[in-house]
Amino acid sequence: MHVVLSIGGSSIIPEGKPDIAFLKAMALTIKKSKNSFGILCGGGTVARTYAAAARELGAGEYEADSIAITSTRQNAQLVMAALAGAGVDVYRRVLTDFEDAKGPARDNKVVVMGGTIPGITTDTDSVLLAEAIGAQRLVNISNVDAVYDSDPRKNPSAKKFQKMAYDELIGLAASSDKRMAGTNFIFDMLACRLIARSRIETHFVSFRKMADVENAIEGKKHNGTVVSS
Amino acid sequence: MHVVLSIGGSSIIPEGKPDIAFLKAMALTIKKSKNSFGILCGGGTVARTYAAAARELGAGEYEADSIAITSTRQNAQLVMAALAGAGVDVYRRVLTDFEDAKGPARDNKVVVMGGTIPGITTDTDSVLLAEAIGAQRLVNISNVDAVYDSDPRKNPSAKKFQKMAYDELIGLAASSDKRMAGTNFIFDMLACRLIARSRIETHFVSFRKMADVENAIEGKKHNGTVVSS
Amino acid sequence: MHVVLSIGGSSIIPEGKPDIAFLKAMALTIKKSKNSFGILCGGGTVARTYAAAARELGAGEYEADSIAITSTRQNAQLVMAALAGAGVDVYRRVLTDFEDAKGPARDNKVVVMGGTIPGITTDTDSVLLAEAIGAQRLVNISNVDAVYDSDPRKNPSAKKFQKMAYDELIGLAASSDKRMAGTNFIFDMLACRLIARSRIETHFVSFRKMADVENAIEGKKHNGTVVSS
Amino acid sequence: MHVVLSIGGSSIIPEGKPDIAFLKAMALTIKKSKNSFGILCGGGTVARTYAAAARELGAGEYEADSIAITSTRQNAQLVMAALAGAGVDVYRRVLTDFEDAKGPARDNKVVVMGGTIPGITTDTDSVLLAEAIGAQRLVNISNVDAVYDSDPRKNPSAKKFQKMAYDELIGLAASSDKRMAGTNFIFDMLACRLIARSRIETHFVSFRKMADVENAIEGKKHNGTVVSS
Amino acid sequence: MHVVLSIGGSSIIPEGKPDIAFLKAMALTIKKSKNSFGILCGGGTVARTYAAAARELGAGEYEADSIAITSTRQNAQLVMAALAGAGVDVYRRVLTDFEDAKGPARDNKVVVMGGTIPGITTDTDSVLLAEAIGAQRLVNISNVDAVYDSDPRKNPSAKKFQKMAYDELIGLAASSDKRMAGTNFIFDMLACRLIARSRIETHFVSFRKMADVENAIEGKKHNGTVVSS
């Protein structure tokens, strides 16, 4: 079975310093699994530092996105190194195009990517990678441990979802979308729509809880959220 | 000034037969203008025929999008032929990557593209092309003559907008988005958000009203809708 | 054994509507066979519609060929979808370069292509694909069921060939070549010369007779024509 | 006006030793002309040496062609060096794809190519280059000074053509084509057909007569052959 | 006149934070100059952080170099943003291949690159860029203000060179090369040999002394070192 992992940049390189322990743990988890994997890496603080500098120098949003995408690919190189170091049969090239992922994925090699084009998030990229390689499960690994009905860092009584239908997730994303700019929902609207159109079972877990990550990968019960039809 | 034109597939090849008259008129309009142009072409009926056949053969949404993108590029070849035939200084290659558009656009050559990757619409592609080449005006040319508060083909009392703010357009797209699948708003949500983030003045006009198209291109008053901040 | 199939565009999408039944039958035939396959797809009516429109807009023959090649590639996408849908181990990318076919072919994946460059026919492309991947058999699948000494649609007493030597086919192509423009022989002169230089056993069968197609693929007796040394 | 020059490999590197004098003379001729140029270089003895060795090692015709194409590109690098050395505004990259020639040609840069794909001759490549960049004149520069009705090296009374129609050239190529393998006509059949379809005025001159080369380039009278409609 | 600037990563992003003031000053200096420019960017601390993490995860030197090259390209994106922001006619794509630099450089666009392949330094890359675009002057901008006969940070009586011949620089690089690993000379041995083979006038100045940078660019007297024949 093909599984796509979407790994947040802040999990890979929190505060500008690669989290070697997490990367090694992640690689071992993949090594142990019988599934095949596509991995989509996010940006994080280095991405944001470069994007902010580009804007300060006069760049527009397209160029700011472009320079941040470079960080997602550099993070992907790091994940690739971790996997190779753990003896995983990883394709030794960070891909920049979903099409290139199909061949290695069919040969059951782990493929690793960063972002693709400006204007879309790595959430969306991860779903497109899943569609491209025919993955029916997507695991979103970030610094939030599940989907909540409001931001748990601000609202102590925020309700965590254990299971959700695609439409519920879309509804939640839409209502979050209406709030002020800067309020990011855990998964962007387009990504939500794409998992719905292709019926991809999607799990939300925290990189700080490797047991949840492992269970999500294998489709077992965990403390995060599962979205399905 | 750089202007991006987003031309619907049904304008280029309605009912599977290229509209030579429209293509020649469009080319002449561009020839006469002093602006520089990026052009993004949509799919239309041939695209939908191939996509439907692919699905019938077992393909998923990603592959259906891919085969439809081929049609958008073939339409772009046709638009390129029309421009070359009219003596326009058009870049003689249909581009598939926004990055490749920057160089020719800076040399004031007209660049022509179709879609880029599965999962995003040619609406979104047109805004990303605008961002990439630094166009501050976008003209959406389709078979609908303006933005309405409801579908004018179904609701005779639908109200046409002459001017809108980005937020109004986003609001309208969001409320349309909630309706049943298949109800397409004139511009997809992501495209709406992207014109807002880059403050791109966006015009909606019909390909059946070339005077409106010309006026929109030059930033003059017309019978369609203008969205700006 | 590697076998190349050259499938005419009019077999894939007769009158602008994909022939789902033929595509599924073709895919099943390939699925059942123990051979490895390279597939070269032709253009058909959509290709001709776009090429004619391009010429009407002022394009030359090179550009008309280019826009038609896009259709051959779109047809190839459809054939690829049919094969994937039938569970065939098909390489999931329509190739545009013979060189790219070698690797997947050696891994016994089915490779699918459309045309390559203007000025040469998909007949010629199919022979070059055969040479590139080392196929010793080529099956030409079109709407004509065999090689005849004159056009069977015009001459009811046209003689069908069951077996021919390369030189005979070349002689026939040459004498057809002398006639007025527009009179197309079943296989173009360059393609004839290339199968001769590489001693590729070539079969001509109709897409309407799947039993003949199957037999030709396996090198068994059929109602079409076999050309060999 | 765009002119394509097809320069035989034996003119560039006769007997494995580059003809510096010819290359410098050719570059000066181009430097002096007001026309824009596309140049297509042939192979010659080095190409034949490598191709023969490849066959001796077991390679087929496709691979033999491929290794010979590398020589045509190396010859093109030499021609590029000669042009750069003479101060010609030459595009500093040997092209391998006709599409890449369009942009630089439109900017009036001289473009230089070798062969493209196996199975077609550099004669054919030169016509396709002419079509791609819109050249209406083609000058074939080889070690034969004109088109003759039979091989002048074998038949002292061979008749030289001063002017020919496309159909006459095609007829001559066809009758030559019937002879034994190894008897090469000055221009291959497909190339003949392609100049006819695009009405490209084609001149045949010898590299040993630079005055003829210069006159052919400018469309003036010379001692070779002119083919036109 | 073409001038190549080799800008150290520690000048662009000292301590992981882009030096906006330096980048703006650099861009203005380029904007004011009448020369044409090729710019080669180094890595710096982010590059070293990622390379160290890769090694810690088990990567070899080739992979460590690869991940560091990504940082050089990200720095190049930042320099490109600074130039675009200052209104410089910069080619809007970070190049990864010297060949791609030739065309834009001939059109007098500023080209920006990072490193190219593992195993060679950005010093060497900068000289190859200079050779490729025909630059006869190279300005090395780093955190050292000149060439010294020993490390000025360790040896207070280190002698600064104002002028040097290529052989002297090579001799100095060779004797530095003999010392313990980790002792880096200001310009690597291969880079020294390449400026010598192509007689490229090379200036060494500090990014902290913009007046020196400006003078070096214009070939005027400055407080750094000039190496020539």
Next chain:
Amino acid sequence: MHVVLSIGGSSIIPEGKPDIAFLKAMALTIKKSKNSFGILCGGGTVARTYAAAARELGAGEYEADSIAITSTRQNAQLVMAALAGAGVDVYRRVLTDFEDAKGPARDNKVVVMGGTIPGITTDTDSVLLAEAIGAQRLVNISNVDAVYDSDPRKNPSAKKFQKMAYDELIGLAASSDKRMAGTNFIFDMLACRLIARSRIETHFVSFRKMADVENAIEGKKHNGTVVSS
């Protein structure tokens, strides 16, 4: 185990005529071995002829290197043909980028390359190929049978090394480096440093002594030189 072979151009095509016997012997040796191979081919006399002609026409060192690299790739095509002819599972494309070698090498296909970029030698390229594909052994096959402390063709009492440490080889390369231009040491300085940094066991043997070549490939005792830590 992965082994890289660096084969000198003068071994492949001495005096402009391919050495078929050597190529066949080399292919058989590879066929018999249980190791996996990466092969890096040098230039030889054809490369030097073209490079000299380019310089005579005014080209600089970068362009002279570029035209010579084409010969290394043509030699690689010949080696590929020899391997295919001997039934070796060779990747059927001459690679130009180390990254492309990783995938086929991991699938235990033999990969064949020529040079990569101007300014670095094929010695260096061979070490980078070894690093890229993780080869721990490199066999340098040239017309010199071992490493000597001085040129054995000039000094009859030159001492041959049977074993050397990396530092000894570097020391020897450095002292050779100081001599006059044109005095080439058997392995260039950068290549020496790279085998040292990645601890690649390196063998120097002559192409005239196939028994030595075979033993070196298998890591057995031979009459050439072994460099290790």
